[in-house]
Amino acid sequence: MSIVTPAYIQVEDDIRAILRKPGYDNGNIGPVLVRLAWHSAGTFSGLDGSGGSNGATMRFAPESTDPANAGLDIARAFLEPIKQKHPWISYADLWTLAGVVSLRHWADLAGQVESGCPVRSRVPPNGRLPDAALDATHLRAIFGRMGFTDRDIVALSGAHALGMCHTDRSGYDGVWTHYPNQFSNLLYKNLLEMTWVKRDWDDWDGPEQYMNVGDEQLMMLPTDMALIWDPEFKKYVEEYAANQDVFFKDFSCAFGRLLELGVTRDENIEGHEEGPRGAPQNE
Ligand code: ZEM
Numbered sequence: 001m002s003i004v005t006p007a008y009i010q011v012e013d014d015i016r017a018i019l020r021k022p023g024y025d026n027g028n029i030g031p032v033l034v035r036l037a038w039h040s041a042g043t044f045s046g047l048d049g050s051g052g053s054n055g056a057t058m059r060f061a062p063e064s065t066d067p068a069n070a071g072l073d074i075a076r077a078f079l080e081p082i083k084q085k086h087p088w089i090s091y092a093d094l095w096t097l098a099g100v101v102s103l104r105h106w107a108d109l110a111g112q113v114e115s116g117c118p119v120r121s122r123v124p125p126n127g128r129l130p131d132a133a134l135d136a137t138h139l140r141a142i143f144g145r146m147g148f149t150d151r152d153i154v155a156l157s158g159a160h161a162l163g164m165c166h167t168d169r170s171g172y173d174g175v176w177t178h179y180p181n182q183f184s185n186l187l188y189k190n191l192l193e194m195t196w197v198k199r200d201w202d203d204w205d206g207p208e209q210y211m212n213v214g215d216e217q218l219m220m221l222p223t224d225m226a227l228i229w230d231p232e233f234k235k236y237v238e239e240y241a242a243n244q245d246v247f248f249k250d251f252s253c254a255f256g257r258l259l260e261l262g263v264t265r266d267e268n269i270e271g272h273e274e275g276p277r278g279a280p281q282n283e
Contacts (some may be wrong), residue, residue: 002016008097014082028181029078030102031163036075037259038159039100043124044261046147046252052262056091060123068129070221071169085277093262096259103183103198103255107265132172132221133207136230146261148254154227154236161187165219171207174219185248188241191228196220254274 021029040058043051057063058072076095085093130142143153161184165172177186195213210220227233240247 007086007088009088011082011094011097012101014085015079015098018078018082019102025164026175026180027086029075029182030070032075032076033095033098033102034159034162035096036072036079038144038156038255039072039129040095041258041261042130042146043128044146044147045124049262050122051128052261053092053096053121054262054264056095057123059091062126065122066126066129068126068131071166092263099259107167126163131168132223134223134226134228136233139226139233148257150232151236152252152257154233154240155247155254157224157227158185158187158240158247158251159255160221160224161185165209165221172209172219173204173206174209174211174217176218176220176224178217183248185240185244187224188227188237188247190218191220191224191237192241194218196214198227225244 015033019028019030021027025031036058037053040053040056043057043063045051051057059068059076063069064073067177075098079094079098083091086094089097103119116210128142128145130139139153140150148156160176160181161180163180164175167173177184177190179186189248190212196210197213199209199219201211201216208222210222210225212218227237240250
């Protein structure tokens with residue numbers, strides 16, 4: 001069953017048309033739209049079904065002012081003209097669709113982003129998104145709450161092949177790969193093939209982050225380093241570094257599940273169950 005209606009295709013086309021933006025970061029707003037979709041969904045808790053993208057609660061405090069979401073007002077503003085042009089689409093669906101379009105995985109993920117999400121007004125508390133300064137235990141706690149396994153965590157983290165860190169948003173600085181507008185398995189390759197040391201050679205006084213010995217152009221967050229410091233995570237890093245197709249497939253599945261967390265469905269959409277999805281007890 002497909003929900004790719006002409007109306008959705010028009011929104012998709014309009015999103016695609018704004019992706020290239022000379023002068024912004026590396027000339028493409030796709031990465032920050034992917035981060036918006038992820039943070040919108042990533043507040044989900046499998047314990048009580050709260051959070052998730054339903055209702056686009058990031059528009060409201062306290063979620064809008066969560067430091068983890070710094071800079072995502074910029075992403076939301078990029079999409080506002082498209083919301084004005086297509087008022088029928090919910091913000092939640094628009095943000096999700098924008099993340100998917102940016103990743104150019106439309107064909108695989110289209111079925112995951114359908115509409116009809118009743119607005120749920122409860123804004124989740126802050127503190128549900130991961131803290132880049134922490135470690136593998138923290139990643140397991142945060143992503144475990146959403147129902148994700150070690151393998152899923154490593155796959156989802158591969159999104160850092162895209163985009164960059166901004167000192168005026170998260171406090172971190174730099175890109176993870178030399179090709180931040182291309183989705184690839186380079187995060188894993190870089191983690192394994194390069195030597196990473198704490199950035200302290202310059203007058204860096206920001207939060208602890210890592211840089212590659214050599215051209216010193218790339219960065220890793222402490223949570224990215226946890227992917228090779230933790231032996232269980234590292235197995236998957238090795239697998240994805242060796243096989244980009246497996247990474248793409250796993251990422252596509254895990255990202256699709258992420259975007260659906262807590263999303264309820266229209267009763268009249270054939271072939272889909274209702275109710276919160278994503279938490280292990282609901283599967
Ligand atoms: Zn990110 N992420 N993320 N991430 N992320 C940043 C940027 C981007 C973590 C994190 O703290 C940060 C996932 C997982 C995790 C993207 C996608 C996904 C930044 C930099 C930080 C600090 C923000 C800035 O300064 O602009 C942590 C700790 C994670 C735990 C594993 C997952 C999952 C993602 C999607 C599937 C993307 C695309 C960016 C780049 C944004 C941009 O503006 O270029």
